Amino acid sequence: MKEIIVGVDGSEPSLLATDWAAAEAARRKAPLRVVHVVPPWLYEAPADPGASLIRDRLLQDGRNIVDLGAARARDRAPGLEVTGEQTGGQPAEALLRRARDALMVVTGPRGTGGLTGLVLGSVAVQVATHAPCPAVVVRPSEPSARGEIVVGVDGSPAGAAAIGFAFEEASVRRVRLRALLAWTSPVSTGPGDMLPLVYDRELLAADEERLLAESLAGWRTEYPDVDVVPAAVRGRAARVLAEASADADLLVVGSRGRGGFTGLLLGSVGHAVLHRAHCPVAIVRGRP
Structure with a gap:
């Protein structure tokens, strides 16, 4: 079955998007993939031992974000099939690659790298613009079912x-x-x-x-x-x-x-x- 893809970066908006994606995956009985994207240079082996320590720490921080998102999804929808993934690249490009074979792709409005005051970040706009499958942008709102x-x-x-x-x-x-x-x-x-x-x-x-x-x-x-x-x-x-x-x-x-x-x-x-x-x-x- 096709997956639902959700992008996470550790920000509260991305975790709210994860909540939404988990609930949607449970309704549709579809697997959920939680994706975190880090700069591609983190996957290159640095010559400087000091840089290697920084690289390893940043990669571990990314894995912690994936684990946090996956755990949040499982808490939101017990029994849901959840896969966590960390990959290198540009966030929008990485999500769009995975969206080619996805049921839908979900993002928050903006993440940790967004400029203060922006309603919508560049990743959300790029994914919504180019996704070949339905793209859902989860805006922060009061959690209530309006039917x-x-x-x-x-x-x-x-x-x-x-x-x-x-x-x-x-x-x-x-x-x-x-x-x-x-x-x-x-x-x-x-x-x-x-x-x-x-x-x-x-x-x-x-x-x-x-x-x-x-x-x-x-x-x-x-x-x-x-x-x-x-x-x-x-x-x-x-x-x-x-x-x-x-x-x-x-x-x-x-x-x-x-x-x-x-x-x-x-x-x-x-x-x-x-x-x-x-x-x-x-x-x-x-x-x-």
């Missing part, structure tokens, strides 16, 4: 993958799924698409309601056990989803939606909710 998952719907391929992931999560957790499609005006669907200068708001609202229903139809059939609350809401997607996340256990969005610039791996809505959401955020990439 709801929120998913952003937009009619894009990545949005469709996000809907599928959200339905699966809601089914596994046995919670309600709130599917939100936010709209403000007609959206370009590709290069050369001419947008009207004047449009009928009621007709557009009806079109968005139709898109929402069509986007959910197949998944509702596949997951009849999931209670779905759909809503097409007039407003900017990032604001609508961030506000809804205040009452959610998880917010799920596609990596890039309608109207996004070709070539962008993570769209503006994904970036915004990673910074503004009140709960963990899952970024899901569409199939190539």
Whole structure:
């Protein structure tokens, strides 16, 4: 079975991400791999005996971080299959390599190397942007089960993958799924698409309601056990989803939606909710 990967660095945010990943692995009956990444030069044999002592101490510190994360995961989910791993390299690159064959990859918002005041660190952004599997960023929040998952719907391929992931999560957790499609005006669907200068708001609202229903139809059939609350809401997607996340256990969005610039791996809505959401955020990439 595919593993869930979680990155740890000994910081409290990374340990909270480990708690979340352990609970998720237990729900899905999947193994969990706790990964700590150290600078690659620590695996090179230094000529200076003094440097060797420092190297050995730093490697031991890293092993202690792995052990701490693995022990925390086992405490959070007794009986869970947990593997600890320390490796050398750049943290984001190491996590992304392991994400190629993973069920999902989980990080905290920022770790020990993050600049004070930053809401989101570079590792979390890079992993969320490039991960081939769902990437979950666990923001610090009050630990409470709200019984709801929120998913952003937009009619894009990545949005469709996000809907599928959200339905699966809601089914596994046995919670309600709130599917939100936010709209403000007609959206370009590709290069050369001419947008009207004047449009009928009621007709557009009806079109968005139709898109929402069509986007959910197949998944509702596949997951009849999931209670779905759909809503097409007039407003900017990032604001609508961030506000809804205040009452959610998880917010799920596609990596890039309608109207996004070709070539962008993570769209503006994904970036915004990673910074503004009140709960963990899952970024899901569409199939190539």
